[in-house]
Amino acid sequence: MTTPRTEFSLVRYYRAGMRLGFQREIQYRIRAFLMLIGFMIEPTIYLVVWTSVADAQGGEIAGLTTGTLAAYYIVWTLVRVYNLGYAPDAWEWRIREGRLNEFLSQPIHPFHRDYTFFAGAKFVWTLAWIPVALFLTIIFDPVFEWAAVNVAGFVVALWGGYTVRFLMLYALGMINFWTTRGSAIFGIFVASELVLSGRLVPLELMPEWVADVAAWLPFKWTFQFPIDTFIGRLAPREILTGIGFQALWSAVLGVIFALVWKRAIRRYGAVGN
Amino acid sequence: MSRPAGPVRLARLHFKLGALNELQYRINFWVQLFNSALNLGTGLIAIAVVYNQTATLGGWTSSQLLAVLGVHVLIGGFLKTFVVPNMWVLIQDVQEGTLDYTLTRPADSQLIVSVRQINIWSLIDVVLGVGVVAWALDEMQTGLSAGGLLAFAVTLVCGAAIVYAIWITAVTIAFKAVDVGDLMQILNGVYEAGRWPVSIYPLWLRGSLTVIIPLAFAITVPAEIVTGRVPWWWLVVAVAVAAAALLVSRLIWKRGIRNYSGASA
Numbered sequence: 001m002t003t004p005r006t007e008f009s010l011v012r013y014y015r016a017g018m019r020l021g022f023q024r025e026i027q028y029r030i031r032a033f034l035m036l037i038g039f040m041i042e043p044t045i046y047l048v049v050w051t052s053v054a055d056a057q058g059g060e061i062a063g064l065t066t067g068t069l070a071a072y073y074i075v076w077t078l079v080r081v082y083n084l085g086y087a088p089d090a091w092e093w094r095i096r097e098g099r100l101n102e103f104l105s106q107p108i109h110p111f112h113r114d115y116t117f118f119a120g121a122k123f124v125w126t127l128a129w130i131p132v133a134l135f136l137t138i139i140f141d142p143v144f145e146w147a148a149v150n151v152a153g154f155v156v157a158l159w160g161g162y163t164v165r166f167l168m169l170y171a172l173g174m175i176n177f178w179t180t181r182g183s184a185i186f187g188i189f190v191a192s193e194l195v196l197s198g199r200l201v202p203l204e205l206m207p208e209w210v211a212d213v214a215a216w217l218p219f220k221w222t223f224q225f226p227i228d229t230f231i232g233r234l235a236p237r238e239i240l241t242g243i244g245f246q247a248l249w250s251a252v253l254g255v256i257f258a259l260v261w262k263r264a265i266r267r268y269g270a271v272g273n
Numbered sequence: 274m275s276r277p278a279g280p281v282r283l284a285r286l287h288f289k290l291g292a293l294n295e296l297q298y299r300i301n302f303w304v305q306l307f308n309s310a311l312n313l314g315t316g317l318i319a320i321a322v323v324y325n326q327t328a329t330l331g332g333w334t335s336s337q338l339l340a341v342l343g344v345h346v347l348i349g350g351f352l353k354t355f356v357v358p359n360m361w362v363l364i365q366d367v368q369e370g371t372l373d374y375t376l377t378r379p380a381d382s383q384l385i386v387s388v389r390q391i392n393i394w395s396l397i398d399v400v401l402g403v404g405v406v407a408w409a410l411d412e413m414q415t416g417l418s419a420g421g422l423l424a425f426a427v428t429l430v431c432g433a434a435i436v437y438a439i440w441i442t443a444v445t446i447a448f449k450a451v452d453v454g455d456l457m458q459i460l461n462g463v464y465e466a467g468r469w470p471v472s473i474y475p476l477w478l479r480g481s482l483t484v485i486i487p488l489a490f491a492i493t494v495p496a497e498i499v500t501g502r503v504p505w506w507w508l509v510v511a512v513a514v515a516a517a518a519l520l521v522s523r524l525i526w527k528r529g530i531r532n533y534s535g536a537s538a
Binding site for chain 1: 301307308311312314315318322325327330456462465466473474477478
């Protein structure tokens with residue numbers, strides 16, 4: 001007789017959580033597709049702007065050809081999808097509506113639940129991304145320099161980028177335990193990310209000091225690094241270093257989050273009583 | 274008791290009440306000012322980064338592009354103050370089945386759903402937008418005649434009418450879709466496309482932004498008039514497009530209401 005597997009394991013929790021996220025999101029296929037269309041607009045604007053700048057300079061700026069720029073922004077859309085995490089301002093709703101209670105009554109940390117849920121949904125968004133990417137590929141003629149190592153590195157870098165950004169957003173969300181006017185701080189985050197991550201433009205096109213500042217911050221490991229890995233702009237050694245930085249930032253942000261979480265929860269109890 | 278208010282007075286009353294409500298929360302002013310400044314700052318950075326690499330972008334100089342950014346922020350301020358808050362309430366009403374209360378009121382339903390909410394602090398963007406346009410004109414040193422200023426003002430009013438028409442049309446069409454919140458996000462994304470002059474976009478995108486979602490007439494055309502890139506009589510085109518957009522929104526609203534049977538029915 002086989003005994004039912006009732007013991008708890010985090011691995012099994014992750015698998016189940018991701019499956020749940022996938023199943024929930026696949027019900028809303030049209031929504032996922034619409035979301036991707038929405039996501040397509042931002043990089044298309046950047047791409048058009050930079051392509052016309054590159055054209056005016058004879059087809060190349062700062063070593064980036066129009067084909068590379070196209071590849072950059074097409075992969076951008078996929079990285080953006082993988083970047084999505086639990087929005088900081090959504091914590092306000094959770095706290096206000098008392099939604100946190102159901103998490104707190106479970107022995108497992110809510111982080112795992114949110115992290116796996118978003119992770120599972122990403123598989124659906126990846127499916128929705130394919131037609132969007134095809135459309136952009138036909139229109140913009142991207143140039144990729146593919147090698148097996150890039151694709152393998154990309155898969156790791158994509159999930160590494162997700163983890164780093166998820167932790168950033170999650171830690172930021174904790175601000176809501178102290179104030180209802182966190183939007184000013186989220187604004188700073190959005191603006192910094194836009195400029196320092198490679199989201200607006202590859203960092204080579206920024207003034208040098210911006211790239212220097214970006215090197216010390218987690219943002220670029222969530223945007224430019226996975227993109228550069230995929231389109232073949234990085235050597236295997238650079239890919240490995242980048243993944244190392246992602247691991248480092250995940251650890252740092254994880255510790256920061258864990259410390260703030262303890263205080264936040266104590267505060268939450270104080271409000272609830 | 275006074276007699277029933279006409280449409281203009283009704284709109285004014287609603288706006289006044291909404292503004293007074295929001296004015297109680299003074300700290301929101303500072304939060305909004307900070308966020309608006311940040312948003313404008315990133316727009317300026319994007320322009321600076323582009324013109325760091327090139328002297329003109331599709332025939333536009335940096336000061337002309339500054340004018341486009343100014344108009345984009347200005348019209349965006351109008352949108353966030355008057356239009357977007359109302360669209361959220363409308364969406365909520367459809368989802369919760371409370372739109373019926375509005376539809377049964379004797380006043381015009383499109384007017385009512387368009388004036389119920391106001392986010393007064395977003396007017397900061399209108400002020401910032403005017404400032405950026407003035408800055409752009411100062412940089413260009415071309416000066417602006419009284420006639421030019423008047424033409425610019427008219428195109429801005431048309432721009433406001435156009436964005437209103439786009440938003441209410443989109444929301445009305447999506448009445449029956451469950452998650453209209455996503456639609457609002459997409460519309461925001463589309464609005465971002467207006468930050469750059471439409472003439473730099475490839476044909477399919479330029480075409481969409483001119484014919485299907487006429488943002489070109491709401492943002493690029495006013496900026497072209499104020500910077501003297503096109504003659505003043507272009508405002509006639511803007512007026513015609515605004516009138517057409519409003520008419521389309523009216524027809525679609527009527528149709529949407531006719532087919533609306535309440536979420537519970």
